[in-house]
Amino acid sequence: MAEELSKPEPQAVSADLPLLRIDAVVKTFGGFRAVDRLSLDIGAGEFFALLGPSGCGKTTLLRMLAGFETLDEGRILLNGTDIGPVLPHQRPVNMMFQNYALFPHLTVRDNIAFGLRRARMPRSQIDTRVAEMIALVKLEGLETRKPDQLSGGQKQRVALARSLARRPKVLLLDEPLAALDKKLRESTQLELMEVQRRLGMTFIIVTHDQEEAMTVADRIGVMAAGRLEQVATPRELYEAPGSRWIAEFVGDINLFEGQVASREANRLAVSTNAGMLLAAQPRQPITNTIVAVAIRPEKVKLSRRGPMPDPLNAQAVNRLEGVVTDVGYLGGLTTYKLKLDSGAVLRSSMANTARIDIDAYSAGQRVVAWFTPDDCVVLEQ
Secondary structure (H helix, E strand, O other): OHHHOOOOOOOOOOOOOOOEEEEEEEEEEOOEEEEEEEEEEEOOOOEEEEEOOOOOOHHHHHHHHHOOOOOOEEEEEEOOEEOOOOOHHHOOEEEEOOOOOOOOOOOHHHHHHHHHHHOOOOHHHHHHHHHHHHHHOOOOOOOOOOHHHOOHHHHHHHHHHHHHOOOOOEEEEEOOOOOOOHHHHHHHHHHHHHHHHHHOOEEEEEEOOHHHHHHHOOEEEEEEOOEEEEEEOHHHHHHOOOOHHHHHHOOOOEEEEEEEEEEEOOEEEEEEOOEEEEEEOOOOOOOOOEEEEEEOHHHOEEEOOOOOOOOOOOOOOEEEEEEEEEEEEOOOEEEEEEEEOOOOEEEEEEEOOOOOOOOOOOOOOEEEEEEOHHHEEEEOO
């Protein structure tokens, strides 16, 4: 039955307009600006994540989209129509809350049907729609149970089905997986992605979990202090952070302060506290000589003697020597902390490709760390 699930009706959107346009919106609480002139376009059928630390304004923005918070300034356009004045229950938008907000006295079937009955949909259509939703989220056989008879993952599915039942144009998800344990959260992320793909619906998820955002989203908007710091695909965000703040916030990173010593061809030579480092020329021109060089730990290779020199390109590899001070075995990979001869600290993360530890290093062992100029990202701020 799930395979025959009907998709939302095609959304007539002008070719030059996104499905959802957030235009310079502002929300203040007292003297505090929770959202500060934020603008963002989200396309039809996109899975978009709002990522950021607690208090950055991401949930406030989501609540404005749902109509639970009024805008102080700006507009929210859906299909080119300003929905700011539209009441929450009249918007073609639905929201799935972090605590699921299920009705404890209603069964699974009745929880899912609740919004459809409020909309006065004919009973036969309600029965058909509820059956579609139950099949979609794989709750067959649990229709007559009440929320206190369900596991956390099952409650999450009921809440999702109820949110989807009225076929909103945009589904808003506020930390929907926060209450689940790690393994269940990971499997549910994949199920959520599958549901979104099959429906072709626009999903906007708020999360503080970087791994979750990187897993489910087509694009991620990183927020801080009510503003968007960067909007990019997960790969772009990780490999080409737009600022030093983004580089430090998203994933683990080695960051070395330095000064541009020379520029040649497509490379920069940067004198840092770890030593002289060669980095690929950034996409955006570097206008300041004071910079930071960022290297992800998984880009840093370790060996006992270092890479074999290339006679045609002897400067192609950054080579740093030091002593292993800490080792962390994490199953699929091992993390190392090194104290370099310069006194700086460098972290490396290496995949465990062999079952036995023939390639492992131990604390106190002297090693060579190396990485290429293309592994380095030069940041001005």
